[in-house]
Amino acid sequence: MIGVTYAKGFRAAGVVAGQRTGDGPDLALVVNVGAHPSAAAVFTANRFAAAPVLWSRNVMASGATPTVAVLNSGGANACTGIDGMAQTAATAQQAAEVIGRQSGQVLVCSTGLIGKLLNLDPLLAGVRSAAATMSADGGADAARAIMTTDTYPKTVELDLAGWRVGGMAKGAGMIAPGLATLLVVVTTDALTDNATAQRALAQAAEATFNRIDVDGCMSTNDTLILLASGESGVRVTQDDLAKAVTEACHNLSQQCIGDAEGASHEIAITVEGATSEDAALTVARAIARSNLFKCAVFGNDPNWGRILSAAGTVPPEAAPFEADEVDVSINGVMVCKGGGVGEPREGVVMAGQRRVDVRVDLHAGVADATIYTNDLTYDYVKENAEYSS
Amino acid sequence: MIGVTYAKGFRAAGVVAGQRTGDGPDLALVVNVGAHPSAAAVFTANRFAAAPVLWSRNVMASGATPTVAVLNSGGANACTGIDGMAQTAATAQQAAEVIGRQSGQVLVCSTGLIGKLLNLDPLLAGVRSAAATMSADGGADAARAIMTTDTYPKTVELDLAGWRVGGMAKGAGMIAPGLATLLVVVTTDALTDNATAQRALAQAAEATFNRIDVDGCMSTNDTLILLASGESGVRVTQDDLAKAVTEACHNLSQQCIGDAEGASHEIAITVEGATSEDAALTVARAIARSNLFKCAVFGNDPNWGRILSAAGTVPPEAAPFEADEVDVSINGVMVCKGGGVGEPREGVVMAGQRRVDVRVDLHAGVADATIYTNDLTYDYVKENAEYSS
Numbered sequence: 001m002i003g004v005t006y007a008k009g010f011r012a013a014g015v016v017a018g019q020r021t022g023d024g025p026d027l028a029l030v031v032n033v034g035a036h037p038s039a040a041a042v043f044t045a046n047r048f049a050a051a052p053v054l055w056s057r058n059v060m061a062s063g064a065t066p067t068v069a070v071l072n073s074g075g076a077n078a079c080t081g082i083d084g085m086a087q088t089a090a091t092a093q094q095a096a097e098v099i100g101r102q103s104g105q106v107l108v109c110s111t112g113l114i115g116k117l118l119n120l121d122p123l124l125a126g127v128r129s130a131a132a133t134m135s136a137d138g139g140a141d142a143a144r145a146i147m148t149t150d151t152y153p154k155t156v157e158l159d160l161a162g163w164r165v166g167g168m169a170k171g172a173g174m175i176a177p178g179l180a181t182l183l184v185v186v187t188t189d190a191l192t193d194n195a196t197a198q199r200a201l202a203q204a205a206e207a208t209f210n211r212i213d214v215d216g217c218m219s220t221n222d223t224l225i226l227l228a229s230g231e232s233g234v235r236v237t238q239d240d241l242a243k244a245v246t247e248a249c250h251n252l253s254q255q256c257i258g259d260a261e262g263a264s265h266e267i268a269i270t271v272e273g274a275t276s277e278d279a280a281l282t283v284a285r286a287i288a289r290s291n292l293f294k295c296a297v298f299g300n301d302p303n304w305g306r307i308l309s310a311a312g313t314v315p316p317e318a319a320p321f322e323a324d325e326v327d328v329s330i331n332g333v334m335v336c337k338g339g340g341v342g343e344p345r346e347g348v349v350m351a352g353q354r355r356v357d358v359r360v361d362l363h364a365g366v367a368d369a370t371i372y373t374n375d376l377t378y379d380y381v382k383e384n385a386e387y388s389s
Numbered sequence: 390m391i392g393v394t395y396a397k398g399f400r401a402a403g404v405v406a407g408q409r410t411g412d413g414p415d416l417a418l419v420v421n422v423g424a425h426p427s428a429a430a431v432f433t434a435n436r437f438a439a440a441p442v443l444w445s446r447n448v449m450a451s452g453a454t455p456t457v458a459v460l461n462s463g464g465a466n467a468c469t470g471i472d473g474m475a476q477t478a479a480t481a482q483q484a485a486e487v488i489g490r491q492s493g494q495v496l497v498c499s500t501g502l503i504g505k506l507l508n509l510d511p512l513l514a515g516v517r518s519a520a521a522t523m524s525a526d527g528g529a530d531a532a533r534a535i536m537t538t539d540t541y542p543k544t545v546e547l548d549l550a551g552w553r554v555g556g557m558a559k560g561a562g563m564i565a566p567g568l569a570t571l572l573v574v575v576t577t578d579a580l581t582d583n584a585t586a587q588r589a590l591a592q593a594a595e596a597t598f599n600r601i602d603v604d605g606c607m608s609t610n611d612t613l614i615l616l617a618s619g620e621s622g623v624r625v626t627q628d629d630l631a632k633a634v635t636e637a638c639h640n641l642s643q644q645c646i647g648d649a650e651g652a653s654h655e656i657a658i659t660v661e662g663a664t665s666e667d668a669a670l671t672v673a674r675a676i677a678r679s680n681l682f683k684c685a686v687f688g689n690d691p692n693w694g695r696i697l698s699a700a701g702t703v704p705p706e707a708a709p710f711e712a713d714e715v716d717v718s719i720n721g722v723m724v725c726k727g728g729g730v731g732e733p734r735e736g737v738v739m740a741g742q743r744r745v746d747v748r749v750d751l752h753a754g755v756a757d758a759t760i761y762t763n764d765l766t767y768d769y770v771k772e773n774a775e776y777s778s
Binding site for chain 2: 081299301
């Protein structure tokens, strides 16, 4: 039992539902069958939120406790107007009907090309088929069904003191702060309530998915869901829940970075010596978004000048520091000291290293933060020139 | 006579000065020999401003009228500390000495790899050789000497009513708002004064170089200089000067976009129907910085979903608009209408078209603005993975 069915009280399935051009599975269903369910969700901040995001936001706002999540790949159902909303509603209604719930308890997620309606009939048939085949062993199938350009399904399983957390994620493309991956479902058999779950999930998202940034692009469909079944019988504190969900989300977000489109390096950018965590994050994000720096990493070039020039675009009020006090280390070698030349760049080993560690010390305070990103490669360009999303 | 020597009262040269690895010319000299000189300059906002930028800013702040510009490629002299400052000062002193001016009248510009000192002796020898060979015909040589990854020298020549404007630019890489190209020198034989020239230049920069954005990266060395000799005898109004300098800068900035590293398309993103010009610019810049959109253009894919999803990341307070009122046209075809599906995307012709026109109508007001950028290609990644800057 892996992924979303690792914790007790969940059924899942992954089936073919006619949305993809190939024949892989493209519809996942996750059902919380616990007697004491609770739920939480976080959505994209994009102003062109997709129909399923608008729907699912309404579900959460209604105060209901959703116990079902339907997720499809092969189409984002974004920028599809009222017809797109009708498709999402029909999907939720179909799931509610065959599972025996209210449609207001069904969260819907979609991923794929923007601006195209889904193929509704095969989608609804897929929902029926998923409901018929879902099982306590369906986590792996569900994780596979939500993949788009992912090269492998991403799941997580954690054992806590008498309770469990599981999860799945897809997201190798439009990953950015705001919310960092397209679709994530985390499940737990802990006993909790909606308000506690929401606070724990928000905290986890901020510390994990909001700190990975593959290409600075925020999706119209990003959705992160937490479902709790209560089936372990263990009532958890908000802190314990937040800690476990953060660990699960960290694991999944690192898998997303590891499988980012076309990447040859994973880059951890830690900014330390900042006046505040926000200041550290702002500088780290500016570096993570420099195409020049990311190309240099692809070329195994420890180009600290591109790191400084990216950091230098942050306004002083957003991150106070003095240019001539900044140190930069790449893979442990302090190539820049006091804003100038440090150790010889020849000492930095990057070729053959999947992981690149960049540390920038602003020497302005004691706060730090890390953003995770990737290099910019031929393959990133290729995938995104040839694959429509 | 082309480029910086097109207007009367200027001498220029481009010589070999030992900074590059190849044997091309790498030092340009521009001297204003007019009897009534004036000058203006705009610099990068990057907090890691290079030594030549710090030097030249001081020259401008001193109230002096600079009449000499020394520009080298092959090294940025950025993040080089006090030794770098000494190299810039020595360069200015050498130029002042051989030309017969004060070092406080010499502007210095550098472009190339960050974090490496220049080769001072050959540089100073280059300054002497440039001073010995400069002529009223040297504009072409000067434009060639400042090239880095540019594939051709960029010059401009304008004829006004009895006066002229000329100029040269290099900049195919670190181009972004804030200031959009590494090195630009515009010359005119108009009769004006420093304050008028400065206002005209600032206005021109805002309307041209600040509206091109190749990769969102702002250089440590960006410098835009205006030198006026007064030799035409024609005293110009600020409006006339601003208009002519804007035209020259527009021409040069479009050449930079046309020659941007590895680009296969030039993209003009016009946002109209905005509540203010700033709002239009903010949305246009967000689109221009979407790697996903820029990859789609490389793939000749009229992917309006990526345009909307980039626009959707702009906070409502920065650009008020309703998601379901936004139209998007690509090369004249309205592929998105009211935030949803419009004309068939098959109708958009992009393959074989160097220029791509994107128009986004927010339907929120009457202001508009255009940002110029490029697609993201294999060759961009290749150049920036293999070329250190």
